[in-house]
Amino acid sequence: MIPTLTAFERSPDGGRGLARDMRIRWALEEVGQPYHVRLLSFEAMKQPEHLARHPFGQIPAYEEGGLTLFESGATVIHIAERHGGLLPADAQARTRAIMWMFAAVNTVEPSVFERVLVRILDRDAPWYEDRLRVLEDRIRDRLEHLARHLGNADWLDGGFSAGDLLMVTVLRWLGSATILDDYPTIAAYIARGEARPAFQRAFAAQLADFSKGAAPAP
Numbered sequence: 001m002i003p004t005l006t007a008f009e010r011s012p013d014g015g016r017g018l019a020r021d022m023r024i025r026w027a028l029e030e031v032g033q034p035y036h037v038r039l040l041s042f043e044a045m046k047q048p049e050h051l052a053r054h055p056f057g058q059i060p061a062y063e064e065g066g067l068t069l070f071e072s073g074a075t076v077i078h079i080a081e082r083h084g085g086l087l088p089a090d091a092q093a094r095t096r097a098i099m100w101m102f103a104a105v106n107t108v109e110p111s112v113f114e115r116v117l118v119r120i121l122d123r124d125a126p127w128y129e130d131r132l133r134v135l136e137d138r139i140r141d142r143l144e145h146l147a148r149h150l151g152n153a154d155w156l157d158g159g160f161s162a163g164d165l166l167m168v169t170v171l172r173w174l175g176s177a178t179i180l181d182d183y184p185t186i187a188a189y190i191a192r193g194e195a196r197p198a199f200q201r202a203f204a205a206q207l208a209d210f211s212k213g214a215a216p217a218p
């Protein structure tokens with residue numbers, strides 16, 4: 001059964017692989033599972049047909065046989081549980097990897113994503129600089145602790161896992177932020193994730209889809 005991933009027809013990230021469908025693409029590439037992609041416009045995302053897949057009218061959505069999923073983290077857990085390679089076999093290590101998935105989306109993502117939004121939407125607001133400073137202080141606090149945990153290790157807990165996959169996708173939202181200059185081990189961690197062949201394939205696939213969406217209609 002080949003699953004279908006629903007993604008932006010034209011991602012606002014301009015093909016930089018920052019939208020959350022990238023998590024699913026990367027997970028599927030890591031486990032060697034081919035997939036189909038359905039590309040939707042913003043308008044189509046809000047129509048009943050897509051709301052039946054995703055109650056919030058967002059992407060990514062994932063369909064596999066009779067199963068329809070939204071929430072990128074839950075979808076990556078589903079993929080990791082169905083295939084080898086993203087979760088350790090040892091029960092405790094497996095639970096710790098899932099814990100790191102939650103840490104990525106629940107502890108690190110909020111301030112990092114809020115910074116993305118504020119920089120896009122609120123540049124003209126009188127409170128812009130203050131808000132940015134608060135968010136960047138919060139992000140630094142998270143990075144400080146993350147760097148302390150990571151030390152000189154390659155990955156968060158032993159071998160590469162779905163926890164690293166989600167954490168790297170969250171940290172990529174910092175882009176070329178100068179914050180990362182102060183955390184070289186985290187910058188290297190992100191680069192290690194991006195260097196994985198599965199990431200590269202997923203990145204190329206989303207870029208090809210972006211180019212399709214960006215092309216004028218025939």
Ligand code: GTB
Pocket residue numbers: 012013018019020021057058059060070071072073116173
């Ligand atoms: N919690 C959900 C999940 O993890 O799946 C969140 C889903 C979500 O926010 N989806 C976004 C969406 O559909 C796309 S990824 N937005 C349209 C809408 O809500 O109407 C968001 C995204 C886009 C671009 C960047 N970036 O450029 O850094 C980062 C994240």
